[in-house]
Amino acid sequence: MPVFVRPVLLCLNIDQNFTVGSEVDIGTSIVDGADPAFLFAADAGAIGMQLNPAVPTPLVLNASTGIPGAIDPAKWAIKVYFQ
DSSP states (O other): OOSOEEEEEEESSOBTTBOTTOEEEGGGOBOSSSSOSEEEEEOSSOEEEEEOTTOSSOEEEOTTTOOEEEOOGGGEEEEEEEO
16 A cells, blocks of 8 residues: 555646656645545555546646636646645
8 A cells, every 4th residue: 555645637738837857745736615626546556536526627836927717727737746
């Protein structure tokens, strides 16, 4: 079982002033309300992750302005570091 799991959003195409290859820690993605933007779990054989169906679109802080903005899901991928 992993002892360290760090999911990030990986920018695939410029969005919210992030350049291609930028990584944004999923823990910093924000939403309106109390629900987390992403749900994930890990066990000895797998790491599972999904966008929380209760959340419309996760927001990130714009890389230049710091103002929250919705991401375009087609421009991002999820990358997971684990150990």
